[in-house]
Amino acid sequence: QVQLVESGGGLVQAGGSVRLACAASTVTRYTMAWFRQAPGKDREFVAAIYWSNGSTYYADSVKGRFTISRDNVKNTMYLQMNSLKPEDTSVYYCAADRSRTGIATISRDYDFWGQGTQVTVSS
Numbered sequence: 001q002v003q004l005v006e007s008g009g010g011l012v013q014a015g016g017s018v019r020l021a022c023a024a025s026t027v028t029r030y031t032m033a034w035f036r037q038a039p040g041k042d043r044e045f046v047a048a049i050y051w052s053n054g055s056t057y058y059a060d061s062v063k064g065r066f067t068i069s070r071d072n073v074k075n076t077m078y079l080q081m082n083s084l085k086p087e088d089t090s091v092y093y094c095a096a097d098r099s100r101t102g103i104a105t106i107s108r109d110y111d112f113w114g115q116g117t118q119v120t121v122s123s
Contacts, residue, residue: 001112002024002025002026002098002111003025003112004022004023004024004094004095004112004114005114005115006020006021006022006092006093006094006114006115006117007020007021007117008020008117009092009117009118010118010119010120011120012119012121012122013084013121014085014086014121014122015084016084016121017081017082017084018081018119019078019079019080020081020092020094020117020119021076022077022078022094023075023076024076024094024096025075026075027070027071027075027076027077028051028052028070028072029051030051030097030111031048031049031050031051031096031100031102031103032048032049032051032070032094032096033046033047033049033094033097033104033110034046034047034048034068034077034079034092034093034094034095035092035094035110036090036092036119037093037116038089038090043093044059045059046058046066047059047062047066047067047079048103048105049077050102050103051100052100056068056069057105059105062081062088065081065083065084066079066080066081066082067082068080077094079092081119084119084121085121086121086122086123089119089121090118090119091116092117092118092119093113093116094113094114095107095111095112095113095114096110096111096112097109098111098112099111
């Protein structure tokens with residue numbers, strides 16, 4: 001079982017930056033990812049970091065603006081979000097996939113989830 005706890009959300013103006021953190025019991029045994037879900041919409045993939053070599057993968061909508069990373073000592077995963085847009089407004093969730101079969105971008109492929117943190121971008 002992996003416990004995931006997100007933090008760092010809040011209200012930010014368009015063009016601003018926010019860094020989210022996901023504290024976990026481990027960040028190197030599982031592929032870790034960020035998803036987001038806006039009201040009335042499906043949960044969508046944002047970014048992931050592979051368990052073994054730390055390689056990363058991003059959704060096209062955030063590529064070049066968001067950066068996923070991890071601190072193996074602190075067992076914490078981060079999502080640095082820059083150049084934020086109103087359409088980035090969502091509840092952001094961290095997730096862990098124990099399958100070790102590659103980077104998944106579908107939410108049902110992830111086994112453990114945090115409680116979510118709200119990010120609101122004002123125009």
